[in-house]
Amino acid sequence: MNRWRWSACGVVCGLMVAGSLGLARWAMETSASAGAAAPTPSASVAAGAEKAPLEDGKLRIIEFGAHPDDCEIFAGGTAILWSEQGHHVKFVSVTNGDIGHWGSAGGPLAQRRTAEVQEAARILGITTTEVLDIHDGELEPTLENRRTITRLIRGWNADIVIGHRPNDYHPDHRYVGVLMQDSAFMVSVPFFCPDAPPLRKNPVFLYSYDNFQRPNPFRPDVVVAIDSVLDRKLDALVAIDSQFVEGGCLGNATMVPTTPAERQSRCQQVRESFTKRFADIADRCREKLIELYGEQDGKQVRCAEAFEICEYGRQPTKEELRQLFPLVPQKK
Numbered sequence: 010m011n012r013w014r015w016s017a018c019g020v021v022c023g024l025m026v027a028g029s030l031g032l033a034r035w036a037m038e039t040s041a042s043a044g045a046a047a048p049t050p051s052a053s054v055a056a057g058a059e060k061a062p063l064e065d066g067k068l069r070i071i072e073f074g075a076h077p078d079d080c081e082i083f084a085g086g087t088a089i090l091w092s093e094q095g096h097h098v099k100f101v102s103v104t105n106g107d108i109g110h111w112g113s114a115g116g117p118l119a120q121r122r123t124a125e126v127q128e129a130a131r132i133l134g135i136t137t138t139e140v141l142d143i144h145d146g147e148l149e150p151t152l153e154n155r156r157t158i159t160r161l162i163r164g165w166n167a168d169i170v171i172g173h174r175p176n177d178y179h180p181d182h183r184y185v186g187v188l189m190q191d192s193a194f195m196v197s198v199p200f201f202c203p204d205a206p207p208l209r210k211n212p213v214f215l216y217s218y219d220n221f222q223r224p225n226p227f228r229p230d231v232v233v234a235i236d237s238v239l240d241r242k243l244d245a246l247v248a249i250d251s252q253f254v255e256g257g258c259l260g261n262a263t264m265v266p267t268t269p270a271e272r273q274s275r276c277q278q279v280r281e282s283f284t285k286r287f288a289d290i291a292d293r294c295r296e297k298l299i300e301l302y303g304e305q306d307g308k309q310v311r312c313a314e315a316f317e318i319c320e321y322g323r324q325p326t327k328e329e330l331r332q333l334f335p336l337v338p339q340k341k
């Protein structure tokens with residue numbers, strides 16, 4: 010049984026862009042006990058999970074972020090593009106974000122952040138978003154959590170799984186990466202969590218972008234131009250108010266807008282900051298953009314999201330990768 014803990018410290022997701030999160034209805038249910046009779050994973054929000062049939066020929070993507078804003082930051086644009094083609098995208102925040110604000114914490118903050126990512130999911134047009142009831146700042150790569158992640162990947166019948174690299178700056182990010190890696194083989198093993206049917210086809214596991222260099226820098230295997238959907242992605246990020254408008258755990262009271270004009274100004278700052286960040290990714294991954302999009306189009310991409318193929322899980326051929334990312338046009 011989880012319980013809320015009040016804490017004065019907080020967590021900043023991603024690369025320290027002061028930001029906000031969305032709200033969402035949220036129900037607590039913690040499970041993940043061992044053995045055959047274990048119930049479904051700890052879960053909360055689900056904004057339209059029922060809308061995704063298991064076998065309709067469309068791709069099924071599940072992304073794990075450590076906090077209620079990470080999936081939106083690292084793959085929000087790609088998620089829009091997948092969703093526009095009818096593919097099924099699920100975001101999972103592995104912690105509930107309950108210390109991610111300078112002035113509030115605990116259950117009320119987790120509820121606020123859950124509602125924020127639900128609103129973001131609506132704007133992005135993804136199939137569903139979920140926030141697990143695990144305390145922010147306290148995620149560990151336990152057997153219980155390995156089971157939870159495995160069950161979620163199986164339950165989504167995923168073709169693609171995305172998560173942080175295990176050398177990310179934040180312990181929750183790192184352990185999401187470890188848990189994803191730990192599940193990469195186990196999702197196919199029938200008698201691990203035998204209550205959840207194993208996947209018949211091992212998914213492709215991907216890391217989301219980061220700038221960390223040790224022990225090895227991020228390698229951009231797939232880079233997606235997001236210029237055509239940038240405004241919508243920024244709309245979704247601005248909806249994550251507690252983090253990006255109010256500054257998250259490292260913000261302060263002066264960041265809270267008190268007038269509509271102040272809010273507009275603050276939201277514009279957030280949009281510009283994120284645009285610069287996504288442009289930086291495009292610049293750092295320019296070579297791969299040109300390889301994928303061709304010389305002319307690759308050079309013109311302004312903002313991008315990038316992914317690295319994890320060496321665990323299925324190793325896709327170039328053609329398979331193209332099928333998994335049909336939103337990347339054929340090179341001219």
Ligand SMILES: [Zn+2]
Pocket residue numbers: 021022023075076079179182
């Ligand atoms: Zn985070």
